[in-house]
Amino acid sequence: MHITKDLVAASATPLVLGILAEGESYGYAILKQVNELSGGQLEWTDGLLYPLLHRLERLGHVESAWETPPGGRRRKYYRITDQGRAELAEQRRQWATVVDALRGIWSTTNSIKPIMAPAWEAGR
Amino acid sequence: MTVDRDNDLEGQIAEWRAYMQRRRELQHTDAEELEDHLRSRITELSESGLRNDEAFLIAVKRMGSLDELSREFAREHSERLWKQLVLPGEPDAPTAARSRRELLVMVLCAAVAALAIKVPGLFGLDLSGDDAGFYARNASLFALPALAAYFAWQRRVGVRVIGVLASLFVLGALAANAYPLADDSQSIVLTAIHLPLALWLVVGVAYVGGDWRSDRRRMDFIRFTGEWLIYFALLGLGGGVLMAFTANTFGAIGLDAEGFIQSWLLPCGAVAAVIVSAWLVEAKQSVIENMAPVLTRVFTPLFAATLLAFLAAVIWTNNGIDVERDVLILFDLLLVIVLGLLLYAISARDLAARPGLFDRLQLALVVSALIIDVMVLVAITGRITEWGFSPNKTAALGENVILLANLTWSAWLFLGFLRGRMPFARLEHWQTRYVIVYAIWAWAVVLAFPLVFDFA
Numbered sequence: 001m002h003i004t005k006d007l008v009a010a011s012a013t014p015l016v017l018g019i020l021a022e023g024e025s026y027g028y029a030i031l032k033q034v035n036e037l038s039g040g041q042l043e044w045t046d047g048l049l050y051p052l053l054h055r056l057e058r059l060g061h062v063e064s065a066w067e068t069p070p071g072g073r074r075r076k077y078y079r080i081t082d083q084g085r086a087e088l089a090e091q092r093r094q095w096a097t098v099v100d101a102l103r104g105i106w107s108t109t110n111s112i113k114p115i116m117a118p119a120w121e122a123g124r
Numbered sequence: 125m126t127v128d129r130d131n132d133l134e135g136q137i138a139e140w141r142a143y144m145q146r147r148r149e150l151q152h153t154d155a156e157e158l159e160d161h162l163r164s165r166i167t168e169l170s171e172s173g174l175r176n177d178e179a180f181l182i183a184v185k186r187m188g189s190l191d192e193l194s195r196e197f198a199r200e201h202s203e204r205l206w207k208q209l210v211l212p213g214e215p216d217a218p219t220a221a222r223s224r225r226e227l228l229v230m231v232l233c234a235a236v237a238a239l240a241i242k243v244p245g246l247f248g249l250d251l252s253g254d255d256a257g258f259y260a261r262n263a264s265l266f267a268l269p270a271l272a273a274y275f276a277w278q279r280r281v282g283v284r285v286i287g288v289l290a291s292l293f294v295l296g297a298l299a300a301n302a303y304p305l306a307d308d309s310q311s312i313v314l315t316a317i318h319l320p321l322a323l324w325l326v327v328g329v330a331y332v333g334g335d336w337r338s339d340r341r342r343m344d345f346i347r348f349t350g351e352w353l354i355y356f357a358l359l360g361l362g363g364g365v366l367m368a369f370t371a372n373t374f375g376a377i378g379l380d381a382e383g384f385i386q387s388w389l390l391p392c393g394a395v396a397a398v399i400v401s402a403w404l405v406e407a408k409q410s411v412i413e414n415m416a417p418v419l420t421r422v423f424t425p426l427f428a429a430t431l432l433a434f435l436a437a438v439i440w441t442n443n444g445i446d447v448e449r450d451v452l453i454l455f456d457l458l459l460v461i462v463l464g465l466l467l468y469a470i471s472a473r474d475l476a477a478r479p480g481l482f483d484r485l486q487l488a489l490v491v492s493a494l495i496i497d498v499m500v501l502v503a504i505t506g507r508i509t510e511w512g513f514s515p516n517k518t519a520a521l522g523e524n525v526i527l528l529a530n531l532t533w534s535a536w537l538f539l540g541f542l543r544g545r546m547p548f549a550r551l552e553h554w555q556t557r558y559v560i561v562y563a564i565w566a567w568a569v570v571l572a573f574p575l576v577f578d579f580a
Contacts, residue, residue: 027157028164045188046165050157051196058200066153076157 003042012044012052014091020062020080021088027053027076053078061087133176137162140184147190149198162187223407229277234399237270238392245387257307259391261300264320267395269293271402272330278406279333288334292326296570303574310515311574318519322566324349325559342556347471348405350416350464355401363393417472424465424482428489435492438499445503452520455500459527462493466534467555475549479542487538490531497528515577519569526565530558 019025019033027049034042056062061084068074080088137159144155162183169179187193244262249255272289275281281289300319305312331348332341367385374381438445445451469486501524508517537554540546 026160028161031161045192046161046183046186047158047188047193048196050154050161051193051200054197055200073160073163074156075160076153 008042008044011042012049013056014088014095015042016049016052016056017061017080017084017088017091020078021085024077024079026078030078056084059087060084133166133180136177136180144190147194147197149194149201151201154197158187226278226403226407230274230399230403233270233274234396236273237267237395237399240270241266241391241395242388257312260316261305261312261319262297263316264323265293265297265300267398268320268323268327270395271399272327274399274402275327275330275333279330281330281334285329285334289326289330292329293323296323296326299570299574303579305574305579310580311577314515314519314573315570318566318569322563322570325563325566328559339553339556342559343471343552346467346556346559347414347416348402350468350471351405351414352401354415354419355404356397359397359401360394363390363397366393414472416468420465420468420472421482424469424489425485427461427465428485428492431489431492431496435495445500451500452504452517452524455497456520456523456527459493459497459524459531462489463527463531466490466531470548470552470555473548473552475547475552477548479544483538483542487535487542490535490538494528494531494535497524497531500524501528515573515580518577519573522565522569526561530555530561 015034015037016030019030025033030053031044031046031049034044053062053064057064057078060081062078062080064076064078066074067077140162141155141159144150144158145152150158165183165186166176166179169182170176174182241259244255244258249258272293276286276289296319300315303311305315328342328345328349329336331345332338335341367389370385370389371381437443466486466489469482504521508521533554534551537546537551541548541551
């Protein structure tokens with residue numbers, strides 16, 4: 001299944017904030033976690049996570065620090081701030097509303113007409 | 125075998141990193157962060173059984189296209205597209221330490237120059253009073269030795285070059301002060317104008333690190349001169365605003381700051397600005413687009429149009445040029461401007477590029493300036509005997525001839541280039557060679573004119 005770009009972009013911020021709310025992390029680990037959480041369905045272009053993290057940092061939702069584990073590579077860790085937690089709560093409320101609305105619409109459309117692949121796609 | 129492969133992988137990663145760092149949207153730390161990501165991805169892929177090079181390819185592919193990545197980074201960090209001035213941002217220690225040291229030495233040189241201009245005051249030479257003549261003819265001797273010293277330090281020139289520089293400055297100081305010139309003589313004005321030019325070319329020797337025979341380095345000095353003028357003008361504007369505010373804010377509380385401005389802020393600021401501008405040009409060389417060629421592009425068509433309109437007006441109205449005493453100076457300045465436009469067009473030109481519309485415009489500009497100047501010279505020769513050869517007339521005429529010779533030959537070379545008979549490099553070569561003529565002339569005016577004209 002391919003998830004559209006717009007949807008990926010819209011869900012990126014709450015996903016990243018949600019992951020960071022569980023504890024500090026770094027880019028690659030965040031990406032892996034997103035991948036696991038979505039069962040491999042949510043595919044991000046790896047590099048684009050970083051501009052997003054930098055934007056969240058500029059907005060004050062997260063803060064970062066370079067850390068060097070003994071014998072390891074220097075790595076940039078991100079940590080959620082209080083403001084970030086507030087933002088996450090706000091995003092949760094918004095998403096809950098959207099999901100509720102969608103659920104409502106799915107149940108009505110389902111009862112009228114089952115989802116069927118359009119004819120022009122069936123032939124592919 | 126594995127060692128080989130690891131080396132291979134390191135090489136590939138290094139190449140990728142270099143490629144990333146060429147994008148100015150991506151700073152050093154961003155590249156480092158992305159590299160960490162890339163390595164994590166490669167490790168994971170290798171652990172799942174891929175060969176290193178395969179893992180590298182997939183990891184790079186998953187990172188996304190560099191264009192898209194830089195676009196996103198640019199959107200987030202738009203300030204990076206504006207190259208930041210004053211302090212360089214690169215965190216690599218050696219570069220930062222070096223630029224800090226350069227900054228320190230620059231400040232030191234600027235301070236020395238600023239103090240130097242106050243030293244004669246200790247011996248009772250008043251800046252604003254009767255000794256203005258002393259300051260006028262010595263002005264360049266306060267700032268330019270410090271500037272030369274800065275370049276001598278920065279280029280690590282040898283003892284021999286330092287000796288040459290020092291003796292030339294001493295020679296300049298002697299010429300400005302040893303001759304018994306009256307404060308209202310023409311020669312003293314000529315010295316005040318030509319000594320800075322002569323010493324500026326001495327600074328050029330320091331600028332090129334003593335390698336003054338090299339055409340490429342001379343061209344660099346010409347480029348430097350153009351940028352330096354622009355920075356100096358900008359600093360001057362800022363300084364003007366500063367002085368206006370100083371005078372008016374102190375005036376508002378009933379204190380008169382005029383004295384401080386005239387005897388400290390203005391002279392010390394001006395000589396320090398000479399050094400600071402030079403440092404700015406050097407520090408920003410690779411950071412900002414050079415301004416002089418841009419201005420040249422803007423003004424070459426405008427000047428060409430003006431000169432052609434002038435020529436057309438002369439022919440149409442049949443008015444001769446009114447040969448007044450100052451007209452030679454006016455047309456000297458015109459030639460200087462045309463030469464400047466030519467020089468800075470050359471300085472930024474890709475030598476291998478084919479002739480284009482702009483080159484034709486440039487030739488039109490040079491040729492129309494030449495025609496106008498010849499008209500002036502023809503009109504003036506008749507009257508020169510009438511005036512006699514005063515120092516001013518001789519200097520103005522000599523400069524006119526020097527510039528005329530340069531531009532005539534330039535026009536000839538330009539024509540050859542436009543017709544595809546000559547490489548453009550010939551023109552550049554001619555201009556860089558000609559610098560020596562300016563040097564000889566400026567020194568001749570400073571050293572020989574007072575003697576020839578009996579200190580008139």
